[in-house]
Amino acid sequence: MSHRQLSLNAFLHDTGHHEASWRHPDSSVERAHDIDFYIEIAQKAEAAKLDGIFFADVPGMWAATPYRPTAHLEPITRLAAIAARTERIGLIATASTTFYEPYNLARLFSGLDILSRGRAGWNIVTTQSDAVARNFSLKEIPSAEERYQRAQEFLDVVTKLWDSWEDDAILADRESGLYFDPEKVHAINHVGRHHQVEGALAAPRSPQGRPVYVQAGSSNDGRVFAARNAEAIFTAHQTIEDAKAFYDDIKSRTRTFGRNPDHVKILPGISPFLGDTEAEARELQEYVDSLTVPAYGLGQLEGIAGVSLRHLELDEAVPVELFAGSGDVLDNNRSRLQVVANIVERDRPTLRQLLHRLAGARGHNVVAGTPVQVADVITEWFEGGAADGFNVMPPLYPQLLDAFTDGVVPILQERGIFRTEYAGSTLREHYGLPRPDSIYSDAAGRSDAVATA
Template sequence: MTDQKRQLSLNAFIYPSGHHEAAWRHPASRPDRIYDVTYYQEIGRTAEAAKFDAVFFADGPALRTNVKYNAAPGLEPITLLTAIAAATTHLGLIATASTTYYEPYNLARLFSSLDHISGGRAGWNIVTTGTDLAAANFGLSEHPVHAERYSRAREFVDAVGALWDSWEDDAIILDQKSGIYADPGKIHEINYVGRHLRVRGPFNSARTPQGHPVLVQAGASNDGRSFAGQYAEAIFTAHQRLEDAQTFYTDIKKRVATFGRSPDHVKILPGISPFIGDTEAEAKALEREFNELTVPEYGLAQLQGIVGKDLRSLPLDDTVPLELFSDAGNVTDNARSRLQVVAGIVERERPTVRGLLHRLAGARGHRVFAGTPEQVADTIETWFTSGAADGFNVMPPYYPGGLEVFTETVVPILQERGLFRTEYTGTTLRDHFGLPRPESRFAGGIAAAQ
């Protein structure tokens, strides 16, 4: 029986022309508009009309897409989200930003500004950046190793959090008669000193409507899971099977509890990329239609980025050799989480090279599902009620129509089943996710934790 008190969270993961790698070639997509701000504002309004929690943008400080065969993602997301904020009133606004290639003070200002501008709807997807391509763009000879990136990330989040807290909530006096704007005793230097970072503070902006933006994380390695347990308030993840998602869900909730945090205050949100049709056959035909538009050379390059091996010498219609994934590790190791997702597909399904490229073309390792609106809703409900998810990142294969079909056909079913809101009950992203507003660490004379 569905627990009526527990509600799904739904985000629209915006990938300009769609999450299928060939979406830009399909007549239902609009690759001509990926640098048009009104396009994203329209998507935001579609998501808000369906009462989605948030929209989400991935990002990275390097050109990773082979632009010969696919559209580049384009606009910087924090800037873009300010434009979506102006076109919406309730929709959460989540952007990815790297702790490896930003500095704490600058990034704290960007997200603080977004939270103020939007009236408390900002979220930060914390990444350490996983590509070597970024290093040269910042004058570095090589990309920092995995463990070092997470070590810096912990310091980075601590320093940014202290900056956001450095103005207590009641620091602004705003007494025009006496001429006193703020109480300096409630604005604090943070004097953060770590192995990687030094930040004096205080911040140059008042505390935001949410206290601080919602902290989101997407890494599934052991380092990533530990980081999420300590800091994340929402977690984006990729799983193909219900049992894998349940294992991840249980593990994360336990890690959260070990840090003295409430597991209910961390939302786990797998990705789902739905092809939707009036019948299952129509949905599967639509998926095939997109797959037939793929360019193998593009997919092989993407696969090489995951596997770390060149597969271009393999005939497209030969079965993928299992030995290519012999070093993938296992669900306990979690050192290369996306590689393990692909390895699992190869082991279970024994696809041809072409078949594997089609499996990954849909959403880069996230779950692709083709079916009727009822079947999509059934899948979402099963994962939600079976300890696998608190909601989903909806990843339409194509934009804008893929999101429109989902909101017009799947969302009403979820609402009828009592699984998803019919109206917003709050105005901030924390309200939508059911998260508490954090108290400043300096409130009441509390010293900053270094």
């Protein structure tokens, strides 16, 4: 088996990543809030030796529309339940730096990491929705620059909190009566622009030291933040050329922060329609596309484009000039716009074709083919310097995850690029990431140690 190993996550999304998956006659839409449904999926992913499962999240309605399931349960709670019924699979949840407080988030993810024995990952987002902002007593979302400034301070505080107990702080010494060594538990005493937090965290250091830092987003602000902080990056690309350019850019940026680029895993999304033949896979894709409600997809597309497309007929070509201003990615709102603009420029689709293209996975790479063909795409991107692995985004759950784990994973294993057994028990070990030392482990003077009576 080769030294470099592919990473694979299952990105969980109720009935599937295709926006019309819930309308498929074999969908599990009635189980969208059944925890056993997600436990079963996680157990299948674990049996296939996948690195982790991932829940995205927005603290509000994902879309104000009746055309798609939008009532999603909070992900950390779901992952805690899944942790009790699994043993090795990583557990990654999204949480926003704009709408949490650092201490609260640090406790939640520390608890998940401790209870799961080291399998937690935090997908760090800043959230960009005015509608969500209005759920948190704000009239509008702060600017991208402001959100990322807050996010960096937030992450710095959370890191201090997760490190505030040194690894050997707990003594549990019955004879002396000391449960912990007060010299090894630290008040962080953070005073910043956005946060004032005394600490220490009311929990010992977790098995991974800290949950894995994951980041999603390809804006300029997002890339700088990711290069400085992230240990895994979820991203969207339609072509291997675009993916490789992003990969090279991020790896280069990590070096400017003095980081090892091998310790940043870049994981684009892939949404595979699978069949025994390519024709069968494409037939399934076309059928699910036929279930879409154009009004829903059009609303989503207009939200990305920032312009109205209501004047276009469904079978009319999308004018290239509508996206002429996308240019380089300048802020987080425009990163997905660039993906759409590239599709329009390259493929010149009709509006209907563009809506179908985005219906599958919101701009991520949708592939229809046999298990060998999908494995070939994964292998090409992995070995061609475009990805360290993938966020697998089945269009229909659980059927197309089963098709992936039963059909594609064995091929990747035969090729020697994906594990046949877990080598470790934590998400960090699955990703091949080091366990970080506490920032306080070599602290001098101990002036920040927690006082005891």
